[in-house]
Structure formats: C-alpha cells, structure tokens
Amino acid sequence: MDHWDAMEVLKDVNLRATPQRIAVLNVLKMLGQAHPTAEEIYVALKQEFPAISFATVYNTLKSFLDAGLLHELRFGDKASRYDLNTQAHHHLLCEVCGDLIDIYLPEVDVAQVLREHEFAMSGYHVEIRGVCKTCREHTLHKADTHL
Template sequence: MTATLDSIIHSLKKKNIRITPQRTAILEVLIQSKNHPTAEEVYKQIELDFPGMSVATVYNNLRLFTDLGFVKEMSYGDNASRFDFTTDLHYHAICSKCGKITDFHYPNLDDVEIAASKLTGYKIDSHRLEVYGLCPDCQETESNINKTTNS
C-alpha cells in the first residue's frame, strides 16, 4: 500500500532523519504528481519556495526516499530517471512520443511471477511491465497534423 506523507514523516523521525521543509516539499510534489516526475521537474516545482536549494538537494533526497522504499526510481531510455510515489505493484503505459507515463493495474499479471518461476526454476521476487504506444494527447496531435496535411 502506498504510504502517506504523515506515515513517511513518522518513519523518517524513527530513523533519526531530519524533517526539513525541503524534504517535505519534495514528498508533497511526489504525492500530488501523477506524471512520474524527474528530479529536474521536482526541483522546478519547488525552487521558488527554496531559492538557495540546489538540484543536488533534490537528487540526494530522492535517493534517500528510494533507498528507504518510499519512492521507486524508474529508468528508461531517455537517461532521465523518473520517480514514482506509488510503490504498490502496478504497471506503466509509456508514450513513445512524449514520454508520458500512466499507471494501470491488471491483477492477473501477478501470475507471471508464478509462471516464470515454474518455467525457469528462479525464485522470483518482483517484476515490472511497461507497454509503449501513443498517449491520447499525442494521438490527437497526430490526427490534427494528418487532417491539416490532407486538406
């Protein structure tokens, strides 16, 4: 189950990790974000509130949250890691044009781990699934471009 801001703050306090306004702001951005932001995108959302803060501070805190299991880091071909606050098992549809990532759940895919274990002899502990295609916005843009070029 995905943690809440209060539960994360409680966990950080138990581990004697300081609760700074920057850490809280980074967590709030991740919680509210549905688009799996990069560290740069998180930084841009909070930089006005913390003018002395560097991008490195965001990266360091994202690394801390990832190491503690509050956030998942997702690396794709564009060399920009994206961060996902939803740590429940779920899957991603990724736009091959704009890079937008959308979560989706499909419970029967949990059986993949059982099948993989039986077929390979591996003790499977996790999996991830990504599907690629054009998001609705890019489909619409492409459709509009085709309409204007065919007119």
C-alpha cells in the first residue's frame, strides 16, 4: 500500500483541490474494486458533505475523466460505473448478478489493425461476458443468460 495524497494527485493534473474533489478521490480509492456508480459515490459523500449535490458528483467525475484519472465503464446496467485504477486491466462481467471482476491480461496485439485503419489508440478495454462462479453455483435466473 503506497502513500497516496489526493491533494497531490489533483495538483498534478491542474485541478483545484476542493474538499469535494478530494473526498471523491478518496471514496474512489476506498471503494477500490467496487466500481461505484455516480449515485453510490453521492451516497458515500453525503455523510461528510450533507449539502453535496448530484451535479457536483457528475461535474467532478467529468473533470477526472478529462484529466485521465479514471475510466468510465458502461455495461449491462444503465448507470455508468467509475474505476480509479488506471493501470491496464479488464473486467469479467457477470450477466446474472452484474458483478464486475477485475482481471489482468497481457497486451492485446492490435498493432497491425491500428496501422491499417491509421487509428491513434489511447487505450483499450476487454469485456468478457458470462456467468460468474457464484451465480453458476446458485443457478439463478437461467433464462436471463442469453448469448
């Protein structure tokens, strides 16, 4: 567990270090692999900032996205999920319970494809759909598992 200072992180990307922003960063760090939605972040902040508004959460997340501090994940469910982990990693998405499990894969070799399309890659993401161990054991909602 390395030292990590939210204030420093914000300075580094030229964003004003407001208490709300620091708190959002800390919540994201705290929740870790939970990939929270905007609402979950909002709820977590309510305790420390009873007056916080949804707009602040969305604004903050947008500036963090622009600064490259986090990734936005949009899968099966309606609400976007946010992921602070910027090192290359991917997800297993369970189609039954919606769980999003972090995994680490070797770099996908796409060099040739990119060259062909003259496409400037800034990042990539692998999404693997299926049924997780727990759901398979429970064998719930079989009908929901399409594909």
